[in-house]
Amino acid sequence: MYLEIKDMKKSFGSGESYNQVLKGITTNIEQGQMCVIQGNSGSGKSTMLNCIGGLDTMDSGSVKVDGNEISGLNADELSEYRRANLGFIFQFYNLVPNLTVKENIEICQFLTSDPLDMEELLDTLGLTEHQDKFPAQLSGGQQQRCAIARALIKNPKLLLCDEPTGALDSKTSKDILILLEKINQQYGTTMLIVTHNNAIRNMVHKVIIIKDGQISEDYENETRLPAKSLEDL
Numbered sequence: 507m508y509l510e511i512k513d514m515k516k517s518f519g520s521g522e523s524y525n526q527v528l529k530g531i532t533t534n535i536e537q538g539q540m541c542v543i544q545g546n547s548g549s550g551k552s553t554m555l556n557c558i559g560g561l562d563t564m565d566s567g568s569v570k571v572d573g574n575e576i577s578g579l580n581a582d583e584l585s586e587y588r589r590a591n592l593g594f595i596f597q598f599y600n601l602v603p604n605l606t607v608k609e610n611i612e613i614c615q616f617l618t619s620d621p622l623d624m625e626e627l628l629d630t631l632g633l634t635e636h637q638d639k640f641p642a643q644l645s646g647g648q649q650q651r652c653a654i655a656r657a658l659i660k661n662p663k664l665l666l667c668d669e670p671t672g673a674l675d676s677k678t679s680k681d682i683l684i685l686l687e688k689i690n691q692q693y694g695t696t697m698l699i700v701t702h703n704n705a706i707r708n709m710v711h712k713v714i715i716i717k718d719g720q721i722s723e724d725y726e727n728e729t730r731l732p733a734k735s736l737e738d739l
């Protein structure tokens with residue numbers, strides 16, 4: 507099992523403002539799986555993703571990535587864990603405005619001794635012709651493709667995506683999902699995708715639904731559809 511989560515608990519605040527957001531999340535994700543995490547607004551999806559990604563620390567429980575426990579790591583160790591294993595994609599692309607597409611990707615290329623080939627990645631993501639442009643010169647979909655390239659250049663084993671299509675129109679969302687599917691097949695990247703979009707459930711290997719800080723549904727999708735056939739995005 508690539509990702510093993512056991513009894514993950516996380517709360518915010520204290521006294522009257524105490525809010526237990528995650529009340530004991532237990533699940534497993536296999537290497538190479540694409541998995542969506544869904545649930546109502548405020549159910550704890552981003553909190554779960556942030557705890558897995560070492561962007562936040564859980565109160566108790568265990569997260570093992572490729573057999574390595576991450577709970578209890580200090581800030582430096584978490585930083586090294588993120589560098590060595592993870593790629594992040596967010597709803598808003600967080601590109602550096604005064605760097606070109608290629609330079610935005612290059613800043614992450616140096617995080618590993620074994621990056622993917624830049625030209626191949628630019629080609630895969632349809633960015634070759636845009637590589638010398640600045641973010642402000644790109645459409646939302648092109649900016650998100652650049653953010654995906656930046657997350658992928660170091661060939662992360664685990665890609666954490668928080669609403670990756672949240673700011674995009676239906677057609678561009680589908681293009682991005684087709685790309686994520688291609689990356690999953692080409693590089694075997696394990697992916698966790700937090701999304702409000704129910705249609706995305708149809709293309710992934712595994713679905714996790716969170717309700718009130720607990721898992722209410724957790725199942726493997728036996729009848730996956732290719733991303734290109736998804737409707738209602």
Ligand SMILES: Nc1ncnc2c1ncn2[C@@H]1O[C@H](COP(=O)(O)OP(=O)(O)OP(=O)(O)O)[C@@H](O)[C@H]1O
Nearest residue numbers: 518519525527545546547548549550551552553554
């Ligand atoms: N840093 C924080 N401090 C205090 N409360 C927080 C913090 N981060 C999240 N919360 C609270 O935790 C709860 C879950 O938030 P979270 O962002 O994980 O939900 P979500 O399921 O991702 O929601 P959405 O779909 O709206 O993005 C919310 O009530 C939120 O207000």
